[in-house]
Amino acid sequence: MKLAGMLAQLLTGITLVVAPVVTVNAETVVPEAEEASVNTMPQPQPGWFYVRGGWGTAGTSIFDSQSGKMVGMVATSRDSDLAIDPAGKAYYVAETIWSKGNRGTRQDMITVYDPVTLKLQTEIVTPGRLIIGGFKTNFILTDDGKTAYDYNFDPASSVNIIDLSKRKFVRAIELPGCASLIPNSGVGFSALCADGTLATVAIKGATQDITRSEPFFDAAADPIFSNVVYDRQKKLAVMLSYTGQVRVATMGRTPGVSAPFSLQEAGGMRAADDKPLDIAWYPGGMQPMALHRPTGTLWVLMHKGEYWTHKAGAEEIWGVDLKTRNVVKRIPVEHEPGNIEITQDDAAMIMVNGMNNDAMIIDSRTGEVKHTIKNAGGGLITVVEPR
Amino acid sequence: MKIVRDMLGNPDAQGEKLLRRFAGATSRRGILSRLGAALVAAPVFPLLPVSRAEAAKPDRSPEAKTAFARSAQTKDDTKCDYWRYCAIDGALCTCCGGGIHTCPAGAEPSPVSWVGSCINPDDGKAYMIAYRDCCGKPACGQCGCDNIDRETQLYLPQLNNNVIWCFGTSSMEYHCSTAMMIGAA
Numbered sequence: 001m002k003l004a005g006m007l008a009q010l011l012t013g014i015t016l017v018v019a020p021v022v023t024v025n026a027e028t029v030v031p032e033a034e035e036a037s038v039n040t041m042p043q044p045q046p047g048w049f050y051v052r053g054g055w056g057t058a059g060t061s062i063f064d065s066q067s068g069k070m071v072g073m074v075a076t077s078r079d080s081d082l083a084i085d086p087a088g089k090a091y092y093v094a095e096t097i098w099s100k101g102n103r104g105t106r107q108d109m110i111t112v113y114d115p116v117t118l119k120l121q122t123e124i125v126t127p128g129r130l131i132i133g134g135f136k137t138n139f140i141l142t143d144d145g146k147t148a149y150d151y152n153f154d155p156a157s158s159v160n161i162i163d164l165s166k167r168k169f170v171r172a173i174e175l176p177g178c179a180s181l182i183p184n185s186g187v188g189f190s191a192l193c194a195d196g197t198l199a200t201v202a203i204k205g206a207t208q209d210i211t212r213s214e215p216f217f218d219a220a221a222d223p224i225f226s227n228v229v230y231d232r233q234k235k236l237a238v239m240l241s242y243t244g245q246v247r248v249a250t251m252g253r254t255p256g257v258s259a260p261f262s263l264q265e266a267g268g269m270r271a272a273d274d275k276p277l278d279i280a281w282y283p284g285g286m287q288p289m290a291l292h293r294p295t296g297t298l299w300v301l302m303h304k305g306e307y308w309t310h311k312a313g314a315e316e317i318w319g320v321d322l323k324t325r326n327v328v329k330r331i332p333v334e335h336e337p338g339n340i341e342i343t344q345d346d347a348a349m350i351m352v353n354g355m356n357n358d359a360m361i362i363d364s365r366t367g368e369v370k371h372t373i374k375n376a377g378g379g380l381i382t383v384v385e386p387r
Numbered sequence: 388m389k390i391v392r393d394m395l396g397n398p399d400a401q402g403e404k405l406l407r408r409f410a411g412a413t414s415r416r417g418i419l420s421r422l423g424a425a426l427v428a429a430p431v432f433p434l435l436p437v438s439r440a441e442a443a444k445p446d447r448s449p450e451a452k453t454a455f456a457r458s459a460q461t462k463d464d465t466k467c468d469y470w471r472y473c474a475i476d477g478a479l480c481t482c483c484g485g486g487i488h489t490c491p492a493g494a495e496p497s498p499v500s501w502v503g504s505c506i507n508p509d510d511g512k513a514y515m516i517a518y519r520d521c522c523g524k525p526a527c528g529q530c531g532c533d534n535i536d537r538e539t540q541l542y543l544p545q546l547n548n549n550v551i552w553c554f555g556t557s558s559m560e561y562h563c564s565t566a567m568m569i570g571a572a
Contacts, residue, residue: 079551102525102560131551131559135541153544155499155554179541194543219543226540276453306454308536 040116041072043088044384046345050074050082052133052379054357061377065349065361068371072118075111079131081139082380083148085164086232086387091115092164094139094150096131110148110162126160126169128152134286134380135226137180140189143232143387149181149189159189161203173201173208180226182237184251190237192228194219198255216257217241222274225283225310229291229298233386238298238322240289242310243272244282246298248322263300266320267327274307284312285338287380290350292342292364294386296322299350299364301333301340313338313354319364331367333360341381351381453536456506464566467532471516471566474503474538476548480521480563482530488567490521495556496565497522501545504537504572515569522553524562 047065060074060082076082080095091113099105110124130138130153138151141164148162152172157179161170178193188203196215201208217224222241229238230251237249244263250256262271264281272280283289285301288310292299301314313336319329337352342364349370353359359376360369449457459470465481472479484491500517507514539546553559 096559098558102523103558106559130541132541132549134549138541151541153541153550155544155552157544177542179544192540192542220537220539220546223539223543226542275451276457277450308453308455308538310538311533311535 039072041118043115044084044091046384046386047343047347047349048384049341049343049351049359049361050084050382051351051353051359051377052076052082052381054355054378055133057377057379059377060382063351063359063361063373063376065343065347065351065370068361068373070373070376074113074118079133081129081133081135081150082382083139083141084382084384085115086141086143086145086385088115088384089145090121090164091118092139092141092148094126094129094148096129110150110164112167122167124162124164124167124169126150126162127172128154129160130154135180136287136380136382137182137226137228140181140183140230142183143185149183151179151181153179159191159201171206173203173210175199175201175210180224180228182228182230182249182251183232184255185232185235187251187253190249190251190255192219192224192226192239198249198257200253200255202253211254213255213257216247217245223310225288227287227289229289231291231293233293238289238291240283240298240300242282243274243307244300246320246322246325261325263302263318263320263327266325267318267330272307276306276308279304279306281316281318282307282309282312284310285314285340285354286311287339287341290340290342292348293344294346295348297328297348297364298322299340299342301337301352303336311338312336314340314352317350317352317362329364329367331362331364333362335360339379339381341383343383344386353378353381452506455534455536456508459506459508461507461509465530467530467534469566470507471503471505471514471568472532472534473505473516473536474501474534474546474548475518475564475566476533476535476538477520477531477561478527478563479530479532480527480565483521483527483563485521485563485565488519488565490565491524491527491563493524494521494562495523495558496520497552498555500552500567501548501550502569503546503566513572515572517567517569518548518552519565519567520552521562521565522556523558523560526561527563529563 049063058077060076062072077095083092093111096108108126112121150160152158158172178191178199180192182190184190188201190200196217197212224239235251239247245260247260248258281302289300298320300318302316303312317331337354343349348364350362350364357378359373361371497520500519503516551561
């Protein structure tokens with residue numbers, strides 16, 4: 001059987017080599033046998049989308065927003081988390097594998113890939129991580145790209161600090177009752193907590209101070225989506241709750257959280273509430289919003305329905321000016337997408353995807369669908385963020 | 388919403404205390420001590436809120452019911468709209484060779500779980516349901532459901548249905564989910 005298989009492979013190989021010679025065509029004659037080669041890639045580009053396969057799959061496909069073509073793939077094992085070095089010098093993948101596939105010795109690591117060759121550079125061993133995927137806030141980098149914070153839940157809650165310059169695990173910090181990490185430049189990081197506060201972990205060498213804000217949201221009645229969006233240049237975090245309340249936090253030693261505003265009111269409607277039998281426009285999806293940082297426009301996946309439909313796919317994409325707190329555009333969208341991201345260049349191209357595994361690239365300025373990509377992947381979408 | 392408030396009380400007071408308790412017991416590090424804490428703490432989640440729920444007499448009128456609760460049925464536990472599945476996410480073990488509280492052959496039940504508070508349409512009462520994952524085999528792939536009544540985010544993990552709860556099992560591979568009755572809510 002093995003021999004037959006090898007023979008078949010060999011024959012296929014011979015066919016491939018011989019084929020151009022046998023199929024004589026005046027315009028496509030290849031005078032010499034070709035050699036196998038491997039491409040390299042440009043460094044991470046602002047016009048690229050990084051798209052995870054659906055749940056349980058490995059691989060993050062990279063698509064160019066202008067051409068709609070795939071340009072490469074980062075190896076991201078099942079339920080891993082991808083982060084792009086702010087300087088574009090590496091891809092980092094926080095992942096977990098076992099020595100025998102689904103069993104054996106568990107191994108947790110940050111895997112580092114060269115962005116040009118996409119070859120493995122090194123693996124940084126870590127003590128563990130939450131195996132979940134689908135969230136950007138479980139594995140975050142500091143603005144300078146020197147440190148990574150990797151959320152762990154086993155099932156006690158902690159955060160691993162990884163020194164990316166030295167490429168080694170530093171230590172873990174216990175963080176009970178909190179998750180959804182937000183970079184906090186020069187301080188450490190912040191995190192959303194079950195008591196409705198924002199915890200700030202100020203790291204000082206081998207110790208840390210953990211402080212809590214006043215409670216500002218109800219984690220059980222109107223939770224804030226874990227996929228908080230962060231703006232590295234303005235040091236702001238944008239938070240969205242199930243009812244559509246938007247809050248902007250100014251990061252720092254003592255973060256300031258703005259008073260919320262309602263997405264529905266921003267669109268000229270009454271604010272949605274958390275009562276059943278009340279039909280309204282609600283945000284929904286796993287990655288329900290994207291921030292175009294240069295213009296301060298928040299793009300949100302919206303659907304009509306009752307409360308507790310926070311995973312429902314979208315019927316429209318709403319563009320919200322965070323400064324004026326107005327809905328400036330509503331784009332109808334098909335196929336009920338659950339993830340949205342936007343390129344951070346002037347082109348401001350939106351990508352959405354969902355359960356059907358297809359992605360659409362939409363021009364945020366016109367609402368026009370520029371590309372539909374079959375089997376692009378149904379998971380989380382990442383873009384290069386301004387430094 | 389109301390039911391969750393009853394279940395957890397103020398998350399500050401209840402969920403947070405429980406989570407602190409988790410972490411408080413794990414200063415000795417090591418997976419065993421952490422899992423030990425989880426094993427001890429697991430029954431506390433479902434049991435603690437019961438008295439609070441009774442004291443608060445939650446509103447179970449049709450107007451207070453979610454869309455799921457209004458259309459839930461009690462006859463077929465291989466369908467996503469079976470009443471106990473109000474906050475389940477994943478493959479139903481009842482479709483994978485298992486049962487409502489039974490893992491399919493070769494799978495291993497997780498000792499910890501997330502919870503939901505679901506209304507049984509036959510008696511109109513709310514019950515605590517523990518969604519226990521069955522682990523150690525590839526994804527079953529049958530009867531995928533994702534119901535999200537009072538489902539929260541990662542900072543309130545016992546009410547989040549995205550987490551794979553295969554902690555403390557010999558493999559963390561997710562196979563399917565069961566819906567165990569814990570008691571009245």
